[in-house]
Amino acid sequence: MLAFISSQQARIGDTAKAGILPVATLLLVIFMILPVPVTVLDIGFIANITIALAVLMVALNAAKPLDFSSFPTVLLFATLLRLALNVASTRVVLVEGHAGPHSAGQVIEAFGNFLIGGDYVVGIFVFAILMIINLVVITKGAGRVSEVTARFTLDAMPGKQMAIDADLNAGLLSPVEAKERRQDVATESDFYGSMDGASKFVKGDAVAGVLILIINIIGGMILGIVSHEMAVGEAAQTYVLLAVGDALVAQVPALLLSIAAAAIVTRVASPMDLSGQIGSQFSNPKAWIPVTAILTIMGMLPGMPHFIILPIAALTGLFSWQMSRRAKNEEDAPPTQIPEQQNHIAWSDVTDGAVLGIEIGYGLVPLVDDRKGAPLMQRLTGIRRQLSRELGFVIPLVRVKDNMSLAPNAYRILISGVTLGEDQAWPEDLLALDSGGLDSDDISAPVKGQACKDPTFGLDALWISPDKRSEAVVSGYTVVDAPTVIATHFNHLVALNANELFGMDEAQSLLDNLKETAPQLVEGLTPKPLSLYQITAICRSLLEEAVPLKDFRRLSEAMVQAAADEAAKSGANDLPSLDNIVDGVRRRIGSLIVQALVPINMPLPVITLGAELETLLAQAIEMGGGASRPVEPELAQKIVTSVEEAARPIMADARRFAIVTSPVARRTLLKLLKPAFPETPVLSFEELPDDKAVEVVAVVDGRLEQMETQTPNYRKDPA
Structure with a gap:
């Protein structure tokens, strides 16, 4: 029962909070349209000053601008409140002003008498000075800063998004942290865009204050002289004093909000609030020593107010001495004051935690530099997404880090700390691949470059400068950039070793x-x-x-x-x-396995073993008694060599094929052929779907004298 009551109270509280803003907006409209009692007007003026002070304090205590992200909207409603009060006070001044200063309320009377001493001429000059400070200095400067910041924030938004993606791919951020960072970037852009518009509210409010003052003075003079038969001096004394008091009542909170807006847009992100940031940066004793010396010299000059300058010089000297003493104590502090922090070793210092990793030499650092778009990180993100879709589980994050022990242009691909592959790449050059389409007779002048082997497929290749790209394409080369070379190598190795990335957590997912x-x-x-x-x-x-x-x-x-x-x-x-x-x-799931090899309407090319060899393998497995490698080394080598010879023609045509054997021999044959054919599946007869057409391209015979191969159904395409 108590829980129900508390939940209902919380719901009522939330409903009340949600209803405050609409009610306050309606009150603003009422102030502008309907006559308002003087007492309500006084309460409104005090509330306006209170809100302005609260906004200023929140702005000064914000560690970063986004800590006060609602400031543009708050500024809008505070400006509307002040304008609504100006309309209501103008009505009161013009209607009841002939009765004396007290007729417009105690707040306006207090500002007219106390702040400007009852002299409307002084009040006009004070108001003019406040207007100049607010409109020309603070508002104009804050508006310019808002405009420039909004533009640069919008321009920097794509780079920040790419930096977040790069940190996410490198494993420096979790997906939740990356999502929060992206939200912060979007909020920051929206905030400065809103502040650019909100600064116009402040400027417009200052201009409106001048116009309202002129209207009140002219309207009051006309009403006093014409309607109430007052003398010119008396009308001026009465209405000008009320108009200036009303203007000052509105101008003081306007000045506070302008200061708050300027403080927000000029704020630099820091873990401390504004006072703490300024205090920490002014606590340098080297900055106060010259100040003390100059003030002391000024205080000793003839004609200077010695009793004012010298005490201030003494205070600055005392402050400088205290800062120097504090800095010296911090330097002389024994290291045993923080033994736990200095001697503590966390698990993060011992283990990396990243399953996938790429180590690069310092020459490849530009490929992951945010200022240059981090092209390698973008390709790795796409590869992770593609591999996750193909393999059926989420590929973990890739951590890219530099390794000074590597050659400048070398890179190394690792899974769980084990190196799977390494090679070299030149970030400013392109790799021209000889994919078999070159015709040496048609090339009058071969492309010049640094000869190498493609790290992924072992093709002959050249590292060429970018200006030779067109020449290489015309010559028949396939041209790719360095990030693509590394990313393709990474994709190939991860696909071959996907089982190393799958664990119990992935299975549970x-x-x-x-x-x-x-x-x-x-x-x-x-x-x-x-x-x-x-x-x-x-x-x-x-x-x-x-x-x-x-x-x-x-x-x-x-x-x-x-x-x-x-x-x-x-x-x-x-x-x-x-x-x-x-x-x-x-x-x-044989159909799932086969459909990944060839299209559904094409036969599956297969290499099979002869009956004698199948029998020989079955006998070796039976006699091996569960041994991991029951086949004799000499026989195993002959089998591998014969399969290589049988597969050479079909591999030359870049066709995918499978090796098919009996269910008993499949696992043993897979272990024999895996080093030579890491990407070729070894299937059993039972795994082939009944409705799948099969093309036997070679049969490996089992005669021990010469492991001959037969190719009964394979004909190389003349084209």
């Missing part, structure tokens, strides 16, 4: 996402019959053989069926074999 659409399937998959660890191991095995996890629902159904078959075969008390479950999953 896949299960959580699947649970939203298929909760019963997830419940039937884990924790029984498969644990999270087993699901992770199965997914890693599939990724190791380039099987994506995009259709995780179908994979999960296959895991449930394969686990049930394995449990029925091995018994309820035996631990299921993950290798057998993986093979069972592969049999059920």
Whole structure:
């Protein structure tokens, strides 16, 4: 019951807060249209001064401009309040002013008598000076600063967004922090744009104050002389005094708001408020010593007010001495005062935490420089997005950092601290790739450059200067820039080693996402019959053989069926074999595996083993008794060599193919051929869909005397 009451009170409080602003806006309209009692007018004047003081204090205590992001709107409503009070006070001055200074309210009378001593001539000059300070100095300067800041903030917005993306890709920011940074950048742009417009409110308000004063003086003189038969001097004394008092009442809060606006737009971001920032920067004793010396010399000159200057010089000298003493104490402080901070070692000092990393030499730093657009970081972001879409799970952040031990133009790609590849790139040059389309007979003058090998595909290539780009394209080269070279190399290595990036957290994320659409399937998959660890191991095995996890629902159904078959075969008390479950999953998703190799309307090129060799492998596996490499080294080398010879023609045509064998020999053959064919899948006959056409391009014979290869169905395209 108490909780219900407190929630209702909170809801009522929120509703009341939401209703204050509309009610206040209606009151402003009432002030402008309807006659207002003098007492209400006095309350409005005091409220206006109070609001101006509060706005000024909030502006001075803001650490950065965005801490007072509502200031443009507050400035608008404060200006409207002041103008509404001016309209109401003008009505009172013109209607009731003939009765004396007290007729317009106590606030206007106090400003007319106390601040300017009851002399309207003095009041006019005081008002004029305040107007000059507000309009010419503060408002004009703040408006100019707002205009320039808004323009530069808008121009710098794309660079700031790219810097945030670069930090996100480098692992320096989490996605939540990056989202907050982007929101801050957008809010900053909106704020300074609004401040540029809000400064016009202040300027217009100052001009309106002058016009209202002139109207009050002229209107009051006319009414006093014509309607109330007052003498010219008496009318001037009465109405001019009231008009000047009314103008000063409005001008004081206007001046405070102008100061607040100027303080906000000229504020530099700092962890301290304005007073703390100024105090810390004025606490340098070296700055006060010359001040003390100059004041002392001035105080000793003849004719100078010695009793004023010398005490002030003594105060500045005392302040300088205290600052020097404080600085010396901080320097002489023993280091044992902060032993925990100096000797503490955090986990972040020991571990990097980034799974993916790229180390670069200092010559490649321009590729990640925000001032130059960080082209490498942009490409890495696109590659992460593309790989995540293709593989079916989120690729972790890539941390790029410089390594002084590397050569200037060298880079190194790592996964979990293990180097997968390294090469060199020249940031100002282009890489011209010989992709097989060059005709040496048609090239009168070959393109000159630094010869090298493409780090991704091993093609012959040249590093050329940008001015030779057109020449290289005409000659038949494929030309790419340095960020593309590194990013393509990174993409290739990550795709080959995607299993190293998949862990239990990624598996749990896949299960959580699947649970939203298929909760019963997830419940039937884990924790029984498969644990999270087993699901992770199965997914890693599939990724190791380039099987994506995009259709995780179908994979999960296959895991449930394969686990049930394995449990029925091995018994309820035996631990299921993950290798057998993986093979069972592969049999059920064969169409997914094959469709990634060739289009649906084209036959799948395959290389198979002869019957004798299949039998020989099966016998070796059976005799090996579960050994990881049951095949003799000599036989294994002959198999690899024969498959290489059989695959050479189809690889020359850049066609994708698969190696097909029996289910018993598939895993063993995969281990044999993986070093030579890292991107070629090894399938079993059971994994081929029944409706998929197959083109046998080569058969590796099993005669031990000479591991001959037969190519019964393969014909090289004459074109």
